[in-house]
Amino acid sequence: MGTHVRHPMWLSAVRPAGARTFASLYATESFARATVSSVIPIQAYEILQNEQTVSILYTVVSLLGLSVTLFMPVLIRRFARRWVYTAGACLLAVGSLFFITHTLFGQMLGMLCRVMGASALSITLNLYIMDHIRKTDFMRSESLRMAWSMVAWTGGPTMGIFLYTHFGIYAAHGAVAIFAFVLLGLFWFYRLSDNPLIAAGKSRAVNPLANIGRFISQPRLRLAWLIAFGRSCFWTTFFVYGPLFMVIAGQGEIAGGLLISAGNALLFMAIFWGKAGKRFGARPTMTLAFIAMAIALFAAGAVGTAAPLLTGGLLLCGAFFTIALDALGSTVFMRSVHSYERPQMAAVYRTYLDFSELTPPMVYSVVLTFFGLGSVFVTLGCLMVVCGIVTWRYVPKSM
Structure with a gap:
């Protein structure tokens, strides 16, 4: 009797994890990341004073972050998912401390913490989703998750720019730390790690290079990766070069923040795209999205700085179709990966x-x-054309 622990009654009242559980976690995480999504490239440009050097900085940070992602299964096996998720949220907050130094070294460390934190949160959350959501419900769950994050990605960038320009660097990055700690509280409230469906992996630990080989040997997983890579390339370009374009074209920092917020406001269309995917099939819907994105990007490149607002509108058009891939793209991976190797393949x-x-x-x-x-x-736009052709050619009609 002495070892028995009575938990508070509200703990036992927590509902089993479902689509809304993961949507709320992702929305809160999105606030933590979106708030400074348009501040970081502008801050980097203020430090470096050259858009080409900014590109090099992002390249270096991404190279360092890549190695962390590949070793994530090792961390998950060593420390358990809940602690890796917790560390991911904490890294977002720690990154804020580096950003407020407003130095090149601090900028690099802040960006690296942000990349590492996002990696830990993304991989562990996807594992929880695959454990709790049935395969037939993935499309609905993912579209709901994207739609709920719409508020964060709509208001976050503009709020971050507003805080940065009116109240300074401490206010903008302090908001990130607050959201990160709210995310931690919500995660532990849901007690996902206590779910009996989640069990430790039975397969032996595999080194990251072997995991890569195993992943590449499966055509469906390669296809899922390319689809995700294509749509993520659009968002990277949109978030980094959208605000930079507005500043360089003379429209100002606020215009850059508004462009990002307007693009993210379209995330509510994820539910529409989810229904379209179920009605017409994932293959034609995703192919249409890639080709439409390519057309919008070619037009944006042709217009350029001659008409900055028109270029911004064309980028928003591309964002509208990219959301179709946000809603449907990850289902290709979730339906294709074997349950016994989810952590390794998810990484x-x-x-x-x-x-x-x-x-x-x-x-x-x-x-x-x-x-x-x-x-x-x-x-x-050229990449989007390639992705569209491959999607039409190789995504099964039944998916």
């Missing part, structure tokens, strides 16, 4: 985000040597 799959933050700035730093800022959008 490799998550590298799409690292590569999407690494590859575009690296390519753009070369392209910008020869062409103007509009060339960034044209280059991205």
